[in-house]
Amino acid sequence: MITLTIDGAEIQARDGATILDAADAAGIYIPRLCHHPALPAVDPEELEPWEEVFQGRDSRRHLTATSPTERPRGNGGYEGCLLCLVMVDGQVEPARACATRVAEGMRVTTSDGEIESRRRAKLRALFSSHPHACVQCAQRAGCALEPCSTNVAPEERCCPIFHNCELRKVAEHVGIPDDTPRYQPARLACVADEPLYLRDHNLCIGCLRCVRMCRDVRKVDALGFVLGEDGAPVVGTKAPTLMESGCRFCSSCVEVCPTGALRLTFEDPRLDGDRATRCVADCPAGMDVPRYLREIRRGAFARAEAVIREAAPLPQVLGQVCFHPCEDYCLRGELSEPVAICALKRAALDHAGAAIWKSRLQQGPATGKRVAVIGAGPAGLTAAWFLRLKGHEVVLIDSQHLPGGWLRDGIPRYRLSRDALDADVREIVELGVELKMGVEVGKDLGFESVREAHDAVFVAAGARRARQLSCDGAERPEVESGLELLKRLAVEGDADHPRFSGGKVVVIGGGDVAIDVARTALRLGPDEVHLYCLEGRGEMPAHGREVAEAEREGVVVHNGWGPALIAGAVELERVDFHKCVSLFDDQGNFAPELDATVQISQAADRVLVAIGQEPALGFLASVERIELTGAGNIEVNAGSMATSIEGVFAGGDVVSGPASVVEAIAHGRRAASGIDRYLGGDGDIYLPLLDETEPDTELGLVDGFSDLERAPISRLSAAEAIRSFTILEMGYAPGDAEREADRCLRCDLRLLIPPALAPPEPWLELTSENVAGVPASEGVYQLLDEDKIVYAIKGVDDLRSALSQIVATSTKAKFFLFDQDPMYSKRESELIQEYLRAHGCMPPGEGEDDLDDLF
Secondary structure: OOOEOOOOOEEOOOOOOOOOHHHHHHHOOOOOOOOOOOOOOOOOOOOOOEEEEOOOOEEEOOOOOOOOOOOOOOOOOOOOOOOEEEEEOOOOOOOEOOOOOOOOOOOEEOOOHHHHHHHHHHHHHHHHHOOOOOOOOOOOOOOOOOOOOOOOOOOOOOOOOOOOOHHHHHHHOOOOOHHHHOOOOOOOOEEEOOOOOEEEEHHHOOOHHHHHHHHHHHHOOEEEEEEEEOOOEEEEEOOOOOOOOOOOOOHHHHHHHOOOOOOEOOOOOOEOOHHHHHOHOOOOOOOHHHHHHHHHHOOOOHHHHHHHHOOOOOHHHHHHHOOOHHHHHHHHHHHHOOHHHHHHHHHHHHOOOOOHHHHHHOOOOOOOOOEEEEEOHHHHHHHHHHHHHOOOOOEEOOOOOOOHHHHHHHHHHHHHOHHHHHHHHHHHHHHOOOOOOOOOOOOOOOOOHHHHHHOOOEOOOOOOOOOOOOOEHHHOEEEEEEHHHHHHHHHHHHOOOOOOOOEEEEEOOHHHHHHHHHHHHHHHOEEEEEEEEEOOHOOOOHHHHHHHHHHHOEEEEOOOOEEEEOOOOOOOEEEEEEEEEEEEOOOOOOEEEEEEEEEEEEEOOEEEEOOOOOOOOOHHHOOOOEEEOOOOOOOOOOOOOOOOOEEEEEEOHHHHHOOOOHHHHHHHHHHHHHHHHOOOOOOOOOOOOOOOOOOHHHHHHOOOOOHEEEEOEEEEEHHHHOOOOOOOOOOOHHHHHHHHOOOOOOOHHHHHHOOOOOOOOOOEEEOOHHOOOOOOOOEEEEEEOOOOEEEEEEEEEOHHHHHHHHHHHHOOEEEEEEEOOHHHHHHHHHHHHHHHHHHOOOOOOOOOOHHOOOO
């Protein structure tokens, strides 16, 4: 460490740090635009311009400052934004704080008349070719941007990120000279027809952050620059399009852009207030997808397994049956096809080898609390796992003879192997979970007795009761519940189940279970399987991939038909259907309407009904205080999964109705957290099973990266599939899995980039200490809420006294601004008028004087 003085304050800094580093560490702000904490500083000797760049397919900008043969090494003297200039004692000229190393005894002045003048001159030059009407507008605070209250031409206004614009914040801090010329639109290219990003070259200030990120940090080199006639950098791509330039679409360039020149065409989702990748945000279990893909990419399958198990105790099950909503939102799909996230999850388990995660598995100390979990399906198993790890005793109670719930009794074996299910269940039970199988609550054991014997109860009994078909002929012996067929096959095994021996099978229903029933029926030897449902193709509750698989195997899907009659003289002959003309009434309730004048008949020898399931909650009939939804499911608090009964929680299909396995797991996680808090714990069920490793920040150039196709997965042909109940997909080989994981765009890297340091905010936190420094004189104060939105403006004759009273009485006010002004009533009126113009107008019936009453 060395000692230096900045603005009269003696500070210490590490040897080798820049003045800017030292000032930042000491809380002394120095303006900057080209500097970013994730990037190397601008180096005139290293920033080599290209001979040409492209700004879209139809725009090419050439190097014009010097010819390629005459140009010396280096970038022709471009040294960055020069806003970070400081004076160093003993030096004649100001120094760049971002590039000047500290020295023992150095004395630095960050602001004086000359430096401020130079900074404003740089901003004047910058804004002469950049829209700035909004930055100079007196009504900019809280402005809605559209429509413009002062009728500024659209091309002279700032962009949609104005209120978060780094350039604006720096300009407001430094100050834009009054003689800055009016912006004359250059009408440069605005590229909006490529994936993920919008590139508006009218807003580029040539700071080269994007170029340095792409070239120096990510090592892709898809972005570069030439020098314009005035010697300023002109940024563009290597080829006419980002894809042709070799862009890896990691979005890191967007993250470091200080203006709206680079903008995402989508919004970042948020989890618990923090930005997240779309794959993580759209995984109900919150699985860290980028992290396990990173480990697979490195060939570290055992480490990938550990990451997966941190979020879910049924990883092998999920690897085979998850409907992977994460893939629907994978940004890779905007370029070619989504990454095969689910198949890669399975690959991690298939090739993990030694279970390294077990060495990190730590069970909390015994709490002496007992929890009963009613239902051993995915929600119940998940809750049991996490509650046991928190030190609670857990007993799983289920009417079936083996744990698994619908995973074991309903999902066909061609989708989920019993080996995978048994392996996951074994890990949960071996944690010390007590099993009471073959015990039906409400029949063999009263619900109240379960409550009395335990400190908390989690109801996860599933939706195992089939809804009945209501139409003429539904009582015929040839009409059977599709659910019962799936259950029989699960118990008896497909080898012992009687075959259909030809004939035509009609399946009624449009959900995932109906699809499972149809595909199962196809494997039992009929001549034809026809599925009829009320919904149109795009309205079917079944996942589209499952419907497509059913059709690939030979199921004929008929959309938009409702059963009217199941008929036959002696044996079943046909099913008559009427056209469904609407599914919902005017209030949005499910109320199918059939047109009896439009009818078709389907020859049939057997009918399988799968029109939905509902929870069997008879065991709760004696519990008067349990609240149910209008659909007959248990009402819960969405955060804790607590019901209206003290100490009773619920999750899975009894809450949501029939849903996916991963959604049930998510309910189990939330319930475990809620129950742990209820029992006196902290509710933290995060399970670190792997040490954190730094991601690879260098991506490199990969030929044809944007067009890389999804690695194919070995699978049975349709003809092979319908001859048995063998699992359909074989999964990835290790090399294929690594190549598929390498298709990931690494969206998470952008979220790891630290933000640029912003200028000090003008407002103060509303505390007694800060108010004590306010003068006891006339003036105007403004109050801001926790989101830093101005909601009150008031002129008073004693600022300190008025603000002290607000500190003592207001719960809404969190920050404040104040102006000393003996003409405070005039200044108050001016500020209110500015506020009203910026926000359009006050709501009807409210006037200016109401603004200061809102707190």
